[in-house]
Amino acid sequence: MLASIAHTVPPRSYGPWEQVAATLTEGLVARGHDVTLFATADSTTSAQLHAEAPAGYEEDPLVDAKVYEALHIAAAFERADEFDVISNQFDFLPLVFSRLVSTPVVTTIHGFSSERIVPVYRAYDDIGHYVAISDADRHPGLTYAATIHHGIAVEDFTFGSGRGGYLLFLGRIHPDKGTAEAIGVARRAGVRIVIAGIVQDEDYFTRRIAPQIDGTSVTYVGPVGPAERDRLLGGAMALLHLITFDEPFGLSVVESLAAGTPVIARPRGSMPELIRHGVTGYLVDDQDAAVEAVQSLTDIDRSECRVDAVDRFSADRMVDEYEALFLSIAEGQG
């Protein structure tokens, strides 16, 4: 299991790639597989840990990203003969090592940061065993082995009452995520909003978000760890996820459903795959529709959200699908 080394595994707060690597690793170990997790030295895992980087390069300025990415990936490939399959949760760089070993590499594509990285995926399309994280994120020029939606440890999320009297924004503070749009909708609906997440775009935060924070109608609580996230999700009337980009997957969306909290989202990227319009939330085309959705939240049965999260987005379901894929690919090579 080759994890990203931007953050520790599992991540302390932000780190969706590391979170998926952690969930998948724990699930495979629980099923009796012999797993080696390649991750930062400060990671916590039930698998055997192989670390080159002392810490995440986003978390420790002494860790040079390029240097430790190279050492980290090479370490996994130098030990390739020990493994039946390499699960690559690291983006495109490991692909370029994949022709030099006989162990199959299964690459989960966590999204395309830009069209400029597609040439690498295209160059290894024949042996890449690509996994899309949503059908929406499949690139038309590539061949995929499967689409596997992320799963989460649903049991770690408490089914909440949703009676906190606030709407929630949970995610990176970035124009992509529609933080400002969420504030606008909450104001028009006359409901308080709580904002949680790392500031990824400082300029956007300073100009568009910070001036609106007043501690009452608009509150910013910073990045949150698992316990605080659970509490915030459980009390929220809904998650406002008014993204302005084609998001390949939204972990916060399924986490919200696990807490019983419906999601109001733009119908972009993977959102139509994650949210059942009118059942577990609303897909809204514009601000008017979003405000209307807030006013229609009483029509949503929160227990339906929880049930849908358990049925479709549990860690077990994800591990099942990866396990089946790994087995079929390992056998295919044998």
Add this chain to the structure above:
Amino acid sequence: MLASIAHTVPPRSYGPWEQVAATLTEGLVARGHDVTLFATADSTTSAQLHAEAPAGYEEDPLVDAKVYEALHIAAAFERADEFDVISNQFDFLPLVFSRLVSTPVVTTIHGFSSERIVPVYRAYDDIGHYVAISDADRHPGLTYAATIHHGIAVEDFTFGSGRGGYLLFLGRIHPDKGTAEAIGVARRAGVRIVIAGIVQDEDYFTRRIAPQIDGTSVTYVGPVGPAERDRLLGGAMALLHLITFDEPFGLSVVESLAAGTPVIARPRGSMPELIRHGVTGYLVDDQDAAVEAVQSLTDIDRSECRVDAVDRFSADRMVDEYEALFLSIAEGQG
């Protein structure tokens, strides 16, 4: 031959790594070796060219450095079985592929951009076959196969009269290279100075250099190609190379000597290995000594500079040394 892909090979103006790769490749082909040059598609070579990147990532904004570095290096290693030895002129990234192939990799270390990249060199010290480009640049924690000074095509440089009535600065405009110091010395010595090279540090150029350019006592001619460089070097009384860092090698220093032009330099890094104090130039500790050196240039015999370049810094000498090293390493593996 694995070249850098920042620039085309050979470089149009700036590009010392690419220049060395070009010179070494041409020399090896001339001796009858079967060489494949991995470089940008717009490169020119007598060897077989294998290109992944359409152009240099410093020259074409559409070329993503990380993407094409990965494809470029992988391509060489995927063909490793075809080669007796891989000459790595690319920095540290190819090292992490080296344990995955049986072909020996000889890595020329063109300098350490920072102490933070040393962990990679240390991790592959056992199989790295490192070549230092000067004794001064040897890192105490690493094992080296050889020190090989760069060589240049001395015949491409015309022995000049040095009667242009100006001092020359030739190199990147950057505090490291002492552009401002060179202007100061020229002014104090009462001699015109011509500045040639790319602007690498925009802020330094704008604040320290641009205000001094007057077109008469201080002239800036921008980056120069081979013909213009030859003309500028030949007419210069001396090259002012008042570096403020430990430069691992100075191609412009030996190019200057080839034109018969003495060099006035700080005694840092490789300079004491390149310049014979009092014979082919002066090693000076401070501005006073530099001004004095300008006034003592009549004591230098320009033909001695040329002879020294031919004897010690010819392409032939460099190719001899690399050829011997490659043969001994290839045999050692055989």
